[in-house]
Amino acid sequence: MTKALVTGCAGFIGSHLTQRLLSEGVTVIGIDGFLDNYDVAAKLRNLAQIGSHPAFTFHSTMLQAQRWKDWLEGVDVVYHLAALPGVRNSWGKAFTDYVNHNILATQMLLEACLQQPKPPTVVVSSSSSVYGTMQGSFTDEIAPLRPVSPYGVTKESMEQICQVYVKAYGLRVTMLRYFTVYGPRQRPDMAFHRFFRQLMKGEQVTIFGDGQQSRDFTYVADAVRANILAAKCAAPGEIFNVGGDREIKLLDVLAIMGGLLNVTPKLTFQSGPAGDSKRTCADITLAQTRLGYKPQVPLEEGLRLQLADMRSQAKG
Template sequence: MKAIVTGAAGFIGHTLVKRLLDEGYEVVGVDCFTDYYNIDIKRRNIDTIPNQNNNFTLVEADLRTVDLGALLSDAEVIFHQAGQPGVRKSWGNDFLHYTEMNINATQRLLEAARAAKNLKRLVYASSSSVYGDAETYPTKETDLPRPVSPYGVSKLAAEHLCSLYAKNFGIPITSLRYFTVYGPSQRPDMAFTRFLRAAIDRSSISIFGDGTQVRDFTYVDDIVNANLMCSQSTEAPGSIYNVAGGSNASVNDVLKVIEEITGSPLNVEYVTSVVGDVKRTGGDITSISSSVGWEPNVNLRSGLERHWEWAQSVYRA
């Protein structure tokens, strides 16, 4: 089975690539190594991918310009993980990067997928940010999306494109709405990596808001499992699923668990909340559970312990 993974050098992307190789796939990873965060980190992610059987090929290219027809010609599964991340950076002039990388690149990929004769499934990495401040919790896929950040708008727009191409051209697309992913190799700008690195450095941790905001944290291996299970399903084109870990913990709750795991108090300071951050997220996973049998396997404490082990290996001098 040949798989294409876009965003292969990223946090979720390279974790997915390693799992696919373990499962015996031939994998082509695509990444343009944007400078949203330190490119050296992405290079190190790629270096961790085992390639003893020469089943992995890295294509360093931009989805907006690369010859996608040739790239996808014999692809059987496409995992579209690439995109411009981050709520805080999506305001102002930076929004151009989000329209280009999240919307335009996705539309170009979808056009090329129409001609991919062997394609069995395209899995798109959407986000819980499409919900914004949801009307109900846990939030169902049928609830009205109301993003409150430009990032959320861009992810929802790309998701809508996936649905349109599924409906009009029959492309076998599944969109997965990820809820706050964490675990080893998490981006350096994301909360848990910042917290754990501060625990190592004994530096201060800036919390945006009062720390009572609640998130449905999802361990990265559970996200990878959801991708694999959905790629092998026969669901109708255009299916949309929440992928949520079920933790529903506040940021302050997480800080307490980290103190317990690391065995030392954290130096926390609370700063002004960020425009576009929601007060709560929580995903109803009834649909993905009943359709493909996916359930989260890693609880928050176990996931944080694994994240802590990784952080020490990377950041401890």
């Protein structure tokens, strides 16, 4: 791979992926429309971390601008991370925006890739939200898709659009279902960022639900590695779970966070939001066997690194 397009390059995962590609000598075209779903200043900081690398060209615009000649010419791999994230905000009138950014923009991108003289490989970021609340032990990629939020519905629909282009045209598209990614630069609306911020200020930590909900948390560098492995190894139409080192309850995560800060978290509980899954747990066997993916950063170390990054930002 010599040239890549990263959509959503100023976002949480996208900025880390862009840096990794540049460090490996890849020329990167980056696109980000700076959606205001959270503080744009955070995205600008992410972009500043990438810096003015000579092999990086940045376009501040939405995919809907469809400047494909500028973006796709000579590109070997497209990493499609641009999306409107978040379960809680996807209800009501906002659903139109989720359809626009998660489904329609993806279809436009796939159509444009198809029109290239040599269509690039496309690695699309999906979500464990397509499964809804998981049952049984670990969930593999053939488990039923039962999203419990409008956001999850748009991610499932996005996957279906991708499969249509694979089956009809043989477009080389693979999809990665992330299980709650965390780490430095995590979005400020996400739980770990919010928990650390409240703990650092000595405030009560607000938990939505009873804290017994469990998650499979994925460190951001592991998610980045999965993207690069998928571009190299995946076959068209393949879907992979991208998870962390274990499933853990939210209350147990807070105990680890408190230990890192030498504080005992003071907790307050609110009713859980509609569409919030009670349990996620990734079976990553397929990613291990097909891609060679294995999470390398344990939760305790990942939380330490996220805390260090947040402290550094607070000083800056």
